[in-house]
Amino acid sequence: MARPVHSALPRGFTLIELLVVIAIIAVLIALLLPAVQAAREAARRIQCTNNLKQIGLVLHNYENVNGALPPTTIVLFASQTATSPYFTCEWGVIARISPYLELAPLYSSMNFDFSYDRAPNTTVCGLTVGTVICPSEPRSAPVVEVGNLWEGVSSYGNLSGDWFVWWNQGPLNRTAFSPNYSKTFALFTDGLSNTLFFSETQVDHAQLKDCTSDGTLTPTNFPDTTQSPAMIQALAPACSPTASSSHQKWANGNTVASAVTTALTPNTKVYLPGYDIVTAGETSGGPVYAAVTADSYHPGGVNCLLGDGSVRFIKDSINGQTWRALGTIAGGEVLSADAY
16 A cells, blocks of 8 residues: 655745744834833933932032032133133032032042143043933043043033023023022022922034124023024024034033023024024123023933922923023012923
8 A cells, every 4th residue: 555755854934934924023023112112211211310319419418518509610800891710610510519429539539729621630521420421312421622622421401591691790690500609599589499400401512602792682681482593593693603512511610511591492403503502601701691402312301400309301392481480599480380
């Protein structure tokens, strides 16, 4: 009786079956990838929030010990009309509070008799400080600037003005931090829970700097948030543009390098041709006007540190006047909890 002959070779997958399996795997990856990315972003945002909370606790410790918040930078002039300082100590807020951030060895390496960019300090100012870098920031390594100076970056900027930042001849600005002045909590009559201290800001910003005109800006006269982009357009021809600048640095206390202002609401972009504008440097004696925008890599808004140590995620859609009101320390504005 004849028996059927079976092949000794095992049966393999057909091309169609392989394609079907590959297609199923591709669909599963497409479905899972957004969820994985969302989970990773949530983790990064939580870490970013924790960084800001740590800065908030440290600022309260600093104020408790010293009686006031740190200045952003120190530039001393022989007179109110002088345009060149006889002494500068341009260390920023993060540098000044570093011993309270458990960075005592870093602080001990700083020589406050000289600015951050002078020979005794060029090594320390180029170090990376992980506490002040958001995990979502793609550019976390130190950056090199003019004169081959390496500077460590930061993801957080201290509030240093609305439009008006500082003027050797002028009044104090309306926000928590200022050059040459250490503000006490007694000045915060709006309440610490209604006052911005720090906000996220991306390292890379295109900027307009060193303007030859202030336009129509004065310490008390500046456009509201809806008209601020037009003001930047009008001032652009009088300023020096940079295609990109490593804006945020932990050691450098100047407005152009470490501040945020409330001139524009979070993540507002103005490409004409600059993103930010800082009309002058503090070492010129001012006046310094700036639109340095709070921005982040988190979709929809920015993490912000308030004066009471809490951290809030402020949406891009926040009303411009509410954003400005959060920036002032004694503006007398009435803000409801659901306004931001």
